Amino acid sequence: MRRLEYFSGIILFFLFMIFFSLSAMAIGVQPLTLDFTMTPGERKDFSLILSSSGMEESVSISIYQSYQDFTGNLAYRVGDLETFPEMGWVELEKNNILVPVEGEVELKGSIGVPFGTRPGSYVIILMVEPEASKTGDGISLIVRYAVRLIVRVDGPNLRERGRINFLQLEKDENGNQVLVAEVENNSQLDYLAGVEVTIRDENRSLVERLVLRTIAAERNQRDFTRIYPGSRVLFIGKPENYLYPGNYELRALMSYGERGKVTFVNDIRILPGQFPEPVQALNKYFTLKPEMVNIKLKPGQRYTETFEIKNIFRESIYIKTEVLDIEEDYKFSLIPWLRLHADDRLALLPRQSRQFLKILQVPIDAAEGGYYALLKLKVYEDESLINLLDEKIIPISCLVGKDGRLETQIKGFEFINQEEQAFLFLLKNIGQVHLKPRVKLNLLNKAQESLGEIELESEDLIEGLLFPGKEVFFKGVFKGKLEEGEYNAVIEVLSVNNSIQNSTYTIYVE
Structure with missing residues (x-):
C-alpha cells in the first residue's frame, strides 16, 4: 500500500x-x-x-x-x-x-x-x-x-453527481487487511460524501458493516468529507473482524449531497496465506456488544438493554453463559437486582448472531455507590462442552446516585533487592466505585534527583478494573542497578486521568 x-x-x-x-x-x-x-x-x-x-x-x-x-x-x-x-x-x-x-x-x-x-x-x-x-x-x-x-x-440542469471508481481489500503497511474505495465527484458542485461498506460471505450472511473515512475526516473524527468538483478521494477502513480465506461480496454505498446515492459491488476471493492471521484473531471466536456495561441509575429506576453475541469463527461454536459475583458474599453485588433472559447454552453457526435481554431494577432504598456483577462466556468446540476454546468476562457496573467517591489505600510496600530490584505493594479500593488503576513510581536519590519513572502492573485486576473493597498487588522492576544508599520512592495512583493518591516511601539499599 x-x-x-x-x-x-x-x-x-x-x-x-x-x-x-x-x-x-x-x-x-x-x-x-x-x-x-x-x-x-x-x-x-x-x-x-x-x-x-x-x-x-x-x-x-x-x-x-x-x-x-x-x-x-x-x-x-x-x-x-x-x-x-x-x-x-x-x-x-x-x-x-x-x-x-x-x-x-x-x-x-x-x-x-x-x-x-x-x-x-x-x-x-x-x-x-x-x-x-x-x-x-x-x-x-x-x-x-x-x-x-x-x-x-447558479444555473439550469445543475445537479450533484458522484461515483465509486473501485473498492478493494488491500494490505496496510503492517500487512493487515484494509478496505479502500476511490470516490470521484464528476459534477460541477461540491458536496459532503460518506461511504459505508457491507461485507457478506459466500452464504450471503452479513459479516460486517463498517464506515470508511478519508484521512482528513479520520483526523477530525467525522464520517463525511467535502469533495470538490473533479476530485478523486480515497475512503479507507479496517474490518473489525479478520476475514478468513474464502469468497466475499463487498458492497459500498456512497451517500452524497442532499439525496445522492450510488453503489459499487466487488466480489473478492481471499486466498490462504494472502493476509497473515493476527494473533488476536487466532483466539477470537465471537464478538459481544456492548463489551462493558457501565450505567448510572437512581434508586427505584429500571433499565433494560440487549446484548448481541456473534460468531466470527469459521465453524460453529457453543457458548455457555453465567452471571457471577466479584467474589463470594460480595458486599456490592448487583446480582439480586439483575435478570438475564438468555439460554445458559448457545449454539451459533458461522456468522450467526443471537440477542439476549438484561433487565436491571434498582430498589427504592438502595444506598448510593457502585454495584457490580460479571457476565462470563465460555466458548467450546462442540456441544459436549468439554474442549474449551476461549472465555471472556464482561463487567456489569451500575452507579446508583451521584458520582461515587474515588479513594485508595496502600496497605503495604516492599522493596525486593535480589537478582532483580523490584517494588511490590498492596493497593485496596476503599472508595464507592470501581477504578481503572494506573500506578507510577518515581525513584529519587538522596539529592532528590529522579532516577527514572517505573510503571507498576498487576495481574490480579479483572479486565483492568479494581472493584470497591478489593485489593491487588502491584509490581514494578527497576531497569538498572541501585547502588548502596538511601532513596525515595514516590508513588502516584491514578484512575484514567484522575490522581487519587500520592505516597512517599524511603528505601535503603545495602
Missing part, C-alpha cells in the same frame, strides 16, 4: 508543521471560509479581519489555486490566469497590509462572476502570509492562513 504509506507521511508532515508553528506568535484571521451563492454578472463585497499577534507585522495577500488530494485535504499552488481564470474574479483593496501591535485591521475586497460562467462550485484561496519572523535559533517560521472563498454559481 504505497499510497497509504504516502498518506502516513503527509500526516507526520502536518504534525511537524503544527509543532513548529505553535512556537511562533501568529496573527489572527477571521473568517477562514466565505461562501457565496451568485449568478453570472453579479459582484459581492467581503472583508477579512486581521488581529494583532502582539507585534507589528507586514502581511501580504496572494491568490492561490486549490486542489484536493487523495487524503481529502486541500492543497495549494500559486494561481496562474491562463490555467486558473477564476483568480481574476477577486479584487482586493490592497495586497499588502500592516497589522498594528494592538487591535485589528480590516481588509476589504469583492468578488465578481463574469457573464458566461459555467454553473457550478469554484474555490479560490486567499493566502494571508506575514513576513517571516526569526526565532532565537535563527530559524524562520512562517504561519500562513488559507482563506477559502467558495463560489456557487
